[in-house]
Amino acid sequence: MTVNADRIPVIIGIGQINDRPERDDDALDSKGLMLAALSAAERDAGAPILNRLDWLGVEDQISFPSDAIHEEVAAALPKRPANVFRTEEASGAGPTELLNEAANLIGRGEARFAATVGGEALRTAARWAKVGISQPGGGNDRVREIGERSTTPLARRYGLATPTDVYPLYENATRKAWGQSLAEAQAESGRIWSTMSEVAAANPSAWLRKPVDARNIVTPSADNRAISFPYTKLMVANSSVNQGAAMIVASLAAARELGIDEGQLIYIGAGAGAHEDIDYLRRDGFQRSASLDATIAAVLERNDITVDDIDMVELYSCFPCIPKMARRALAWPLNKPTSVYGGLTFGGGPIGNCMMHAAAAMVEKLRAAPGTGVIVSNGGFATHSHAIMLSSQPAASGIFPQDVSVQPRADALRGRVPALLDSYVGPGTIETYSVPYDRNGKARFGVVVGRTPAGERFLAHVPADDRMLLDLLTDGTHEAVGTAGIATMMDDGRSRWTATPQGAAK
Numbered sequence: 016m017t018v019n020a021d022r023i024p025v026i027i028g029i030g031q032i033n034d035r036p037e038r039d040d041d042a043l044d045s046k047g048l049m050l051a052a053l054s055a056a057e058r059d060a061g062a063p064i065l066n067r068l069d070w071l072g073v074e075d076q077i078s079f080p081s082d083a084i085h086e087e088v089a090a091a092l093p094k095r096p097a098n099v100f101r102t103e104e105a106s107g108a109g110p111t112e113l114l115n116e117a118a119n120l121i122g123r124g125e126a127r128f129a130a131t132v133g134g135e136a137l138r139t140a141a142r143w144a145k146v147g148i149s150q151p152g153g154g155n156d157r158v159r160e161i162g163e164r165s166t167t168p169l170a171r172r173y174g175l176a177t178p179t180d181v182y183p184l185y186e187n188a189t190r191k192a193w194g195q196s197l198a199e200a201q202a203e204s205g206r207i208w209s210t211m212s213e214v215a216a217a218n219p220s221a222w223l224r225k226p227v228d229a230r231n232i233v234t235p236s237a238d239n240r241a242i243s244f245p246y247t248k249l250m251v252a253n254s255s256v257n258q259g260a261a262m263i264v265a266s267l268a269a270a271r272e273l274g275i276d277e278g279q280l281i282y283i284g285a286g287a288g289a290h291e292d293i294d295y296l297r298r299d300g301f302q303r304s305a306s307l308d309a310t311i312a313a314v315l316e317r318n319d320i321t322v323d324d325i326d327m328v329e330l331y332s333c334f335p336c337i338p339k340m341a342r343r344a345l346a347w348p349l350n351k352p353t354s355v356y357g358g359l360t361f362g363g364g365p366i367g368n369c370m371m372h373a374a375a376a377m378v379e380k381l382r383a384a385p386g387t388g389v390i391v392s393n394g395g396f397a398t399h400s401h402a403i404m405l406s407s408q409p410a411a412s413g414i415f416p417q418d419v420s421v422q423p424r425a426d427a428l429r430g431r432v433p434a435l436l437d438s439y440v441g442p443g444t445i446e447t448y449s450v451p452y453d454r455n456g457k458a459r460f461g462v463v464v465g466r467t468p469a470g471e472r473f474l475a476h477v478p479a480d481d482r483m484l485l486d487l488l489t490d491g492t493h494e495a496v497g498t499a500g501i502a503t504m505m506d507d508g509r510s511r512w513t514a515t516p517q518g519a520a521k
Contacts, residue, residue, distance in 0.1 A: 018411070018412050019412040019413075020266065020267040020268035020271065020412075021121075021124065021127075021266050021267075021268045021269075022121065022122050022123075022124060022266065022412050022413075022415065023121070023122075023266060023267040023268075023282070023409075023410055023411075023412050023414075023415075024117065024118035024121040024122065024264050024265070024266065024267075024282075024283045024415060025264065025265060025266070025267050025270050025280040025281060025282055025283065026262055026263070026264055026280070026281040026282075026283065026374075026378055026405070027060045027064075027263050027264070027265045027270050027273075027275050027279065027280060028056035028057055028058075028059040028060030028061075028064060028261075028262070028263035029055075029056050029059050029260075029261070029262055029263075029374075029375040029378045029379070030051075030052040030053060030054065030055025030056030030057070030058070030059060030259075030260065030261045030375070031052060031055065031220040031258070031259070031260045031372055031375050031376075032048050032051045032052045032055060032134070032257075032258060032259040032260070033220060033222060033256075033257065033258055033363075034047075034048060034051075034136070034139070034257035034258070034259075035257065039139070039142045039143060040143075042136065042138075042139040042142070042143075042257060043134075043136060043139065043257060043259075044078070044079045044136050044139060044140075045076040045078045045079045045084065045134045045135055045136045045259075046079070046081075046084060046087050046088055046091070046134070047134075047136075048134030048135070048136055048257060048258065048259030049073065049084075049088050049132045049133065049134040049259050049261070050088060050091055050092075051134075051259055052132055052133075052134060052259035052260050052261035053065060053088075053092070053130060053132050053261045053263075055261065056130065056132075056261040056262060056263045057263065059263075060263055060273075060275065060279075061275065061279075062273045062274070062275065063093075064128055064130075064263050064265075065092050065093050065094070065130075066092070066093035066094040067094070067127075067128045068092070068094070068096040068128050068129065068130050069096055069097055069098065069120070069125070069126035069127060069128055069129060070096055070097070070098045070099075070100070070117065070120055070125075070126045070128075070129040070130070071085065071088070071089050071092075071096045071098070071099045071100070071129070071130050071131075071132070072100045072101075072102075072113035072116060072117060072129070072130070072131045072132070073085035073088055073099070073100065073101045073102070073131075073132055073133065074101075074102050074105065074109045074110055074113060074131070074132070074133030074367050074368045074371065075101055075102045075103070075104055075105045075106075075109070075133075075367060076105055076133065076134060076135050076136075076366065076367070076368070077105050077135070077137075077366055078135050078136040078137045078139065078140040078366075079136065079140060084101065085099050085100065085101035086099060088132065096130075098126075100113075100116070102367070104367070104394075105135075105366045105367030105368075106367050106394030106395055106399055107331055107333065107367055107369055107370060107392050107393050107394040107395075107399075108288065108370075108392045108393060108394035108395075108399040108400065108401040109133070109367045109368070109370075109394065110131065110133060110260075110367070110368060110369070110370040110371040110373075110374060110392065111286065111370050111374070111390055111392045111401045111402070111403045112286075112288065112401050112419070113131040114131055114262060114264070114283065114286075114374060114403060115283075115286040115288075115401070115403055115417075115419055117129035117130075117131055117262075117264040117283075118264065118283045118286075118414075118415045119415050119416040119417065120416075121264065121265070121266045121415065122414065122415025122416040122417070123415070123416045126266075127265060127266050127268075127269040128263070128264070128265050128269060129263075129264045129265075130261060130262065130263050130264070131261065131262045131264070131371065132259070132260070132261035132262075132371070133259065133260060133261075133365070133367065133368030133371050134258065134259030134260070134365065134368060135254070135256065135257070135258060135259075135365035135366045135367075135368055136257045137254050137255055137256065137257075137365075137366070138255050138256055138257045139257050141255065165293075165395070165396070166181075166396075167294055167296065169296065169435075169437060169474065170294075170295075170296060170474075172474075172509060173462045173474045173475075173476060173509065174451065174459075174460055174462055174476075175296075175449065175462060175474075178252075178333065178334070178396065179242050179243045179246070179251060179334075179451060180243060180449055180451050180462075181295055181396045181397075181449070182243075182246075182333065182334040182336055182337075182396070182397065183243050183244055183245070183246065183334075183336075183447075183448075183449040183450070184295070184301045184447045184448070184449055184464060185301045185302075185304075185334075185336040185337075185340070185397055185447075186200075186245065186246070186334065186335060186336040187244075187245075187301075187447045187448055187449075187495075187496055188300065188301035188302040188446065188447040188496060189301070189302050189303070189336055189339065189340060190494075190496070191302070191447075191494055191496035191497060192302035192303070193343075196491070196494075197245065197491035197494075198491060200245070201233045201245060202229065202233075203335075203339060203349065204232075204233060204250060204335035204339070205229030205230065205232045205233040206229050206349060207332075207335065207338055207339070207349070207353055208227075208229070208232045208233075208249065208250060208332075208335065208358070208360060209226070209227060209228055209229040209232055210352050210353070210354075211332065211352070211353065211354045211357050211358035211360065211361055211362070212225065212226045212227045212232075212357070212360075212361045213226045213352075214352055214354050214355065214356065214357045214358070214361075214362070215356070215357025215358070215361035215362050216357075216361075218356055218357050218362065218376060220356065220362075220372065220375070220376065221356060221357040221361055221362045221363065222253060222256050222258065222357075222361065222362060222363035223253065223357070223360070223361045223362075223363075224357075224361075227249060227361075231249070232247065232249045232250060233245075233247060233250065234247070235247050235456055240452070240454065240455075240456050241452040241456045242451075242452060243449060243450065243451045243452060244449070244450040244451075244452070244458075244488070244489045245489070246334060246335070249360055250334065250335055250360065251333065251334055251359075251360065252332075252333045252334070252359035252360060252364030252369070253359065253360050253361070253363060253364045254364045254365065254366055256363045256364065256365050258363045258365040258368070258372065259365075259368070260368060260371035260372045260374075260375050261371070261375075262371065262374060262375065262378075264283070267280070278382060279382060281378045281381050281382065281405055281406070281407060282405070282406050282407070282408065282409060282410040283403065283404075283405060283410070283415075284314075284317075284318045284403065284404030284405065284406055284410060284414065285314065285317035285318050285403075285404065285414050285415075285417055286314065286317075286401065286402060286403035286404070286417070286419050287309075287310045287311075287313035287314045287317060287401070287402055287403075287419060287420075287421045288310055288399070288400060288401035288402070288419045288420060288421065289305075289306035289309050289310050289400055289420065289421050289422045289424070289425035290306055290395075290398055290399045290400065290422070290425075291304060291305070291306050291397065291398050291399075291425075292398075292432075293395065293398055295396045295397065295398070296435055296464070296472065296474075297432055297435055298432060299429050299430035299431060299432050299433075300430060300446070301446070301447045301464070303340060304340055304397055304400065305425045305426070305428040305429040305430075306399075306400040306422075306425040307337075307340055307341060307344055307391070307393070307397075307400045308344045308425070308428055309400075309421045309424040309425035309428055310391070310400040310401065310402045310421060310425070311341065311344040311345050311391060311400075311402055312344070312424075313402075313421040313424060314389060314391075314402040314403065314404060315345075317417075318404045320387065320404070322345055322346045322347060324387055325345075325347075325387055325388065325389050326384070326386030326387050326388060327352070327355050327377060327380060327381075327386065327387075327388040327389075328345070328347060328351075328352075328353060328354075328355075328388065328389050328390070328391065329353075329354055329355050329356065329370065329373040329374075329376075329377060329388070329389075329390045329391065329392075330342060330345075330347070330353040330354065330391050331359075331369070331370065331391060331392045331393040332353065332354060332358035332359045332360065333359050333364070333369075333393065336397075337393050337397065338353045338358075341353075341391045345389070345391070354373070355373060355376045355377045355380055355388065356372050356373045356375075356376035356377075362376070367394070370390060370392045373390055374390060374405070377390065377405055378405065381405060381406065381407045382407070385407035385408070386406070386407060387404065387405070387406045387407075387408070388404070388405045388406070389402060389403070389404050389405075390402060390403050390404075390405065401419070433466065433470050433471055433472040434470075434471045434472065435471070435472050435473075436467070436471050436472065436473040438473070438504070438508065438509075438510060439465070439467060439471070439473035439475075439502050439510050440502055440503060440504050440510065441467065441468075441501065441502060442467075442468060442499065442500070442501050442502075442515075443465040443466055443467050443468070443473065443475075443499070443500060443501070443502055444465060444466050444497055444498065444499050444500070445463050445464070445465055445495055445496050445497060445498050445500065445512075446464045446465060446466050446472065446496070447464045447496055448461060448462060448463045448464060448477075448488055448495060448496070449461070449462050450462075450477075450485060450488055450489055457479070458479055458485050458489070459479055460476060460477060460478060460479050461476070461477030461481075461484070461485055461488055461512075462474060462475070462476060462477065463475045463476075463477060463500070463512040465500070465502065465512065473502060473510060474509075474510065475500075475502045475509075475510040475511060475512035476505065476509045476510065476511050476512065477511070477512050478511070484512070484513070484514055487514055498514065499514070499515045500512050500513055500514045500515055501513050501515060
């Protein structure tokens with residue numbers, strides 16, 4: 016078969032930036048990080064590329080709000096690309112989707128050179144606000160603000176407003192579904208996160224480069240406060256960073272014309288993506304993600320590989336439940352690293368651009384040791400899944416352009432979605448739950464996602480002063496998911512959860 020090198024996409028340049036200036040007013044904003052990362056990627060390619068780009072894909076950012084960040088970055092390049100694109104939101108699946116789109120453009124013959132870039136400066140935004148340096152909004156409060164905008168009035172009424180409130184719903188449900196005790200589930204999380212800290216320690220581009228043992232990761236302390244049961248600070252994404260990353264993609268023919276060494280070229284394989292309902296309370300359950308399962312299965316099939324053919328992975332790691340679900344869908348062993356850059360806690364968690372850093376790190380590893388890698392990304396509230404393969408091995412032509420979506424496959428895997436009640440009074444069982452903590456490590460409240468005897472779903476509040484019930488949910492001496500209780504009505508119109516003696520004994 017004739018190989019059309021004009022239609023085969025390869026990664027020819029990567030760039031990563033960690034900005035830690037001594038003076039706050041010397042810090043880069045998000046645009047500055049993106050431009051610095053693009054320049055670094057051009058240097059890595061070893062040829063002038065930024066004046067040849069046909070397309071620029073920009074991952075949206077939240078640190079310095081701007082609907083035109085993509086145009087601002089494009090205007091600062093030596094030559095504005097003919098086409099410029101920005102993702103709809105700062106979502107963790109965005110970087111792999113952009114990489115897939117760059118490959119599709121080359122596969123369609125619509126581009127010879129393309130670049131993807133992103134950058135977040137939440138650390139800068141927060142520090143500038145603290146010292147009174149004028150800047151257009153942003154800062155760490157943006158994370159909560161955006162989270163609250165993305166949730167429904169019902170969810171907000173019960174306090175499920177941010178990722179740290181919501182992802183425990185998956186953590187607690189999966190623990191029960193996998194038959195783990197709390198200690199066993201935490202041990203798995205600790206082992207994965209400790210390994211990621213070791214990966215980050217060996218990665219010059221990681222934000223935190225100090226290994227941490229598994230016990231210290233899962234144990235609350237003065238330096239590792241409880242965030243939301245059962246997560247500590249060292250188990251969640253570290254968004255207080257100044258990081259930028261970029262990738263330059265070219266057709267194989269264009270790369271060869273520039274004289275780029277064949278050993279530097281990393282081939283892009285087929286990708287896949289699907290999503291869940293944006294309202295996480297209207298999903299079939301919290302013990303798995305049909306979209307994640309479908310996406311991973313499709314990437315293996317589309318690239319004709321098995322888990323035994325994969326040398327390295329990046330499993331999105333905003334919270335432990337995501338890589339734990341992903342590694343089960345992939346059949347990835349617990350004793351092998353789930354990250355090539357250090358994950359969102361240690362490698363760095365620049366909101367939607369984390370997987371740009373992961374892809375850059377994977378390129379470096381594949382150049383050093385030829386093989387195959389798979390990136391599995393996640394966005395929203397476990398809403399969006401996207402995966403893609405990278406390889407040092409030459410790819411066949413004809414892979415691109417491709418239809419990334421495997422939504423019908425995900426929908427076929429999904430179970431029945433229960434009816435969601437706006438209010439409920441009566442008996443029920445706990446489907447899952449969340450207990451957020453304050454900065455002093457005390458429970459702010461609890462929220463139960465319950466099921467009625469008829470199978471409908473409802474929410475119920477657990478007050479902060481109900482120590483007996485909060486202990487029931489968090490002490491680990493028994494499994495709270497599946498236990499019985501009663502929802503009663505409070506004066507503010509919310510349901511309140513009370514465990515029955517029979518339920519508490521289970």
